[in-house]
Amino acid sequence: xxxxxxxxxxxxATPARAFAVFTAEIGDWWRPSGLFQTTxxxxxxxxxxxxxxDRRLIETLANGKVFEIGKVLAWExxxxxxxxxxxxxxxxxxxxxxxxxxxxxxxxxxxxxxxRGFDQVxxxxxxxxxxxxxxxxxxxxxxxxxxxRAVGERVS
Amino acid sequence: MADWRAPLMSxxxxxxxxxxxxxxxxxxxxxxxxxxxxxEGAVAHSEMRxxxxxxxxxxxxxxxxxxxxxxxxxxxxxxxxxIDTDIDAHCERARAAGFEILMAPETQFYGxxxxxxxxxxGHIWTVGQTVQAVTREAxxxxxxxxxxxxx
Numbered sequence: 001x002x003x004x005x006x007x008x009x010x011x012x013a014t015p016a017r018a019f020a021v022f023t024a025e026i027g028d029w030w031r032p033s034g035l036f037q038t039t040x041x042x043x044x045x046x047x048x049x050x051x052x053x054d055r056r057l058i059e060t061l062a063n064g065k066v067f068e069i070g071k072v073l074a075w076e077x078x079x080x081x082x083x084x085x086x087x088x089x090x091x092x093x094x095x096x097x098x099x100x101x102x103x104x105x106x107x108x109x110x111x112x113x114x115x116r117g118f119d120q121v122x123x124x125x126x127x128x129x130x131x132x133x134x135x136x137x138x139x140x141x142x143x144x145x146x147x148x149r150a151v152g153e154r155v156s
Numbered sequence: 157m158a159d160w161r162a163p164l165m166s167x168x169x170x171x172x173x174x175x176x177x178x179x180x181x182x183x184x185x186x187x188x189x190x191x192x193x194x195x196e197g198a199v200a201h202s203e204m205r206x207x208x209x210x211x212x213x214x215x216x217x218x219x220x221x222x223x224x225x226x227x228x229x230x231x232x233x234x235x236x237x238x239i240d241t242d243i244d245a246h247c248e249r250a251r252a253a254g255f256e257i258l259m260a261p262e263t264q265f266y267g268x269x270x271x272x273x274x275x276x277x278g279h280i281w282t283v284g285q286t287v288q289a290v291t292r293e294a295x296x297x298x299x300x301x302x303x304x305x306x307x
Contacts, residue, residue, distance in 0.1 A: 003193055009205075119195045
């Protein structure tokens with residue numbers, strides 16, 4: 001078993017629009033957090049990059065370097081998106097997984113994020129800030145709530 | 157913390173919080189907004205949203221936190237839900253979700269139609285909908301009570 005953090009919020013848009021904003025405009029709405037730094041550098045600009053059939057979530061830093069946060073594992077617009085997630089401070093073999101779902105509820109969309117496996121970040125890793133599991137996962141939940149809220153502001 | 161959180165929130169104890177997440181959604185339309193599971197798959201924390209309010213659904217996480225199911229059905233607090241449409245349908249939905257209806261919808265002297273139900277672990281919930289505008293004087297006359305704080 002691995003840990004799971006699930007958060008969901010409604011946004012005022014159709015699933016198609018919410019999916020499009022989440023993916024195509026991630027560089028515009030993404031809110032970096034010092035607690036979940038993807039790289040030790042200043043936050044860059046996120047994008048879903050496509051190369052043939054392969055899609056990746058990348059971050060382009062101010063110095064032009066590109067950090068790969070993860071590979072897209074499922075791309076099913078407008079319903080579902082799954083990508084792997086790693087931060088530069090993770091051990092090389094650790095990949096966590098993020099699943100994003102877009103579910104129509106009336107004229108709104110319930111956007112949910114499930115981030116699996118974050119408890120596997122080792123105790124000594126800088127990515128954990130010495131937090132015990134429960135505090136770490138609670139902060140991760142707030143981090144993703146904040147991201148969905150940013151999507152909600154972007155669509156409306 | 158999330159900016160839409162109400163300043164007061166109830167945290168409700170269940171022996172089986174995962175089942176509670178399902179029956180609270182089925183009965184009341186609460187939406188799961190946060191679920192944290194530890195490495196063993198146990199529910200560490202969860203929150204459900206209803207309008208701009210949130211309830212936390214947790215387990216019996218200390219010796220002093222108990223579900224009514226563990227203490228002979230006793231309740232020391234109840235949560236009230238205020239809705240603005242169709243309370244009778246709301247009650248039927250709760251019944252269909254396995255809740256016991258303790259008091260069917262009834263219009264009260266203060267202008268709200270209310271019902272009371274018990275969830276599968278014994279938590280009592282009250283639900284109300286304002287259906288009539290009643291003045292303080294009329295409510296006092298109807299009930300014989302002295303009412304303070306009713307503008």
